[in-house]
Amino acid sequence: MIYELAALPGDGIGPEVTTQARKVLNKAAQKLGFTIKWRDFPFGAAYYLAQGHVLPKGALDDIGSCQALLLGAVGDPRVPPGPLERELLLALRFHFDQYLNIRPAKSFPNVPLPRPLGPGEKLDIVVVRENTEDFYMGLGGLLGPQKTNHEIAATRKLYQFKASLTATLDPELNGTFSVGLLTEPAIRRIAKKAYSLAVARGDKIVHVATKANALPDFYGYWDRITRQEAENFPEIKAIHINVDNLCYQLPRDPNGFGVILCPNLFGDIVSDLVSALAGGLGLAASGNLGDGLAMFEPVHGSAPDIAGTGKANPLAAILSGALLLESLNLKAAANLVERAVVGYLAEGRNLPRELGGPATVERVGELVLAQMDQYEP
Numbered sequence: 001m002i003y004e005l006a007a008l009p010g011d012g013i014g015p016e017v018t019t020q021a022r023k024v025l026n027k028a029a030q031k032l033g034f035t036i037k038w039r040d041f042p043f044g045a046a047y048y049l050a051q052g053h054v055l056p057k058g059a060l061d062d063i064g065s066c067q068a069l070l071l072g073a074v075g076d077p078r079v080p081p082g083p084l085e086r087e088l089l090l091a092l093r094f095h096f097d098q099y100l101n102i103r104p105a106k107s108f109p110n111v112p113l114p115r116p117l118g119p120g121e122k123l124d125i126v127v128v129r130e131n132t133e134d135f136y137m138g139l140g141g142l143l144g145p146q147k148t149n150h151e152i153a154a155t156r157k158l159y160q161f162k163a164s165l166t167a168t169l170d171p172e173l174n175g176t177f178s179v180g181l182l183t184e185p186a187i188r189r190i191a192k193k194a195y196s197l198a199v200a201r202g203d204k205i206v207h208v209a210t211k212a213n214a215l216p217d218f219y220g221y222w223d224r225i226t227r228q229e230a231e232n233f234p235e236i237k238a239i240h241i242n243v244d245n246l247c248y249q250l251p252r253d254p255n256g257f258g259v260i261l262c263p264n265l266f267g268d269i270v271s272d273l274v275s276a277l278a279g280g281l282g283l284a285a286s287g288n289l290g291d292g293l294a295m296f297e298p299v300h301g302s303a304p305d306i307a308g309t310g311k312a313n314p315l316a317a318i319l320s321g322a323l324l325l326e327s328l329n330l331k332a333a334a335n336l337v338e339r340a341v342v343g344y345l346a347e348g349r350n351l352p353r354e355l356g357g358p359a360t361v362e363r364v365g366e367l368v369l370a371q372m373d374q375y376e377p
C-alpha cells in the first residue's frame with residue numbers, strides 16, 4: 001500500500017521538527033510494510049516574501065490530492081502577524097473543512113509537570129476544539145466617526161454567510177469590530193465528536209467551555225445546542241463551565257478533566273494551558289480533521305528564536321505524525337511511534353534540550369528511531 005502524504009514544513013523550527021517526524025513515519029512504514037510517498041510544499045514566509053502571495057492558484061487542490069498533510073509551523077518575524085496565519089494555516093483548516101481540532105495533553109515519563117501528580121493521578125486531557133467558526137471567522141472592519149458600510153462574507157463547506165452592516169461611532173472615535181459566528185450544524189457535529197470520543201475513552205464527563213454569562217446570546221446558543229446533543233449520549237454528563245473558571249480550575253487540580261469541548265477561540269487558549277500542565281508545548285500534538293483532507297501539526301508554532309540552534313524538540317511533530325497514521329487507520333504504526341516516544345523518554349537519558357537534556361533536534365529523532373527497533377510492531 002502506498003500513501004501519498006503532503007509535507008508543509010513551513011517556518012522557523014517547522015522544517016527541523018518535520019524532518020525528524022518524517023524519518024520516524026518512514027521507519028514505521030518500513031516496519032509495517034507500507035510505503036509513504038512524500039510531496040513537499042514550500043509555502044510559508046520565504047515563499048510569501050519571494051512571490052508576494054501566500055498560496056499560488058490551485059495549491060489547495062494540489063495538497064488536497066494527498067491523503068493527509070503534515071504541517072510544521074507558520075509564522076516569521078519578517079512577516080507581520082496575519083497573512084501567513086490566515087491565508088495558509090486557517091485557509092487550510094477552512095478549505096478542507098477540518099472542523100475537529102483535537103489536542104491531547106498527556107503526561108509522559110521524565111517530563112516534569114508544573115503541578116506534580118499525586119499517587120494514582122493521571123493527566124490525560126483532550127481538548128476538542130471547534131475549528132471553523134467563532135471569532136476565527138475573521139469578519140469585521142474598521143470603524144470611524146463617519147458612517148461606514150460593511151459587506152461581510154465568508155464561505156464554509158456548510159454554508160455561505162453574508163451580512164451588511166452600517167456603522168457609526170459617535171462622538172468622533174475610531175475603532176474596529178469583529179463578527180463571530182456559531183451555527184447549529186457546526187456546533188452539533190463538533191459536540192457529537194467530543195461526546196463520542198469520551199464514550200470511546202470510557203469517560204463519564206465532558207466539560208464544555210462556555211462564556212454564556214457574558215455573551216448569553218452567543219455562547220448561550222452554544223450551550224443550548226451542545227446540551228441537546230448530549231441527550232443522545234446517555235452515558236455522558238456534559239458539564240458547562242465558564243472558560244475563565246475552567247482556566248482557574250485546571251492548574252489547581254487537573255484531576256477529573258478528560259475531554260474538554262471548546263469553541264474555536266477558547267480552544268486555542270485552553271489547549272496551550274493544558275499542554276503546559278502536561279509538561280510543555282514540546283510534546284503537544286494536534287490533528288485537524290473533517291470529512292476531507294486531515295492535517296497534523298505540533299501546537300508549538302514556529303519558535304523563530306531557536307530555529308537552527310538544535311534546541312527544538314521534535315516530539316510534538318513526531319506525535320502529530322502518530323495521529324496522522326491513526327487517521328489513516330494505520331493503528332499499529334501509530335502505536336509503534338507512540339511507544340517509541342514513551343520508551344525514549346522513559347530511559348531518561350539524552351533528553352531534548354527543552355527538557356534539560358543534551359539532545360539536539362536531530363539526535364532526538366535518531367533516539368526515537370533506535371527505540372523503534374526494540375518494539376515488535
Ligand code: IPM
Binds near residue numbers: 085086299
Ligand atoms: C494554533 C495557533 C493558531 C491558532 C495561530 C497560529 C493562527 O495558535 O494552532 O493554536 O490560533 O489556531
Ligand code: MG
Binds near residue numbers: 268269272
Ligand atoms: Mg494556539
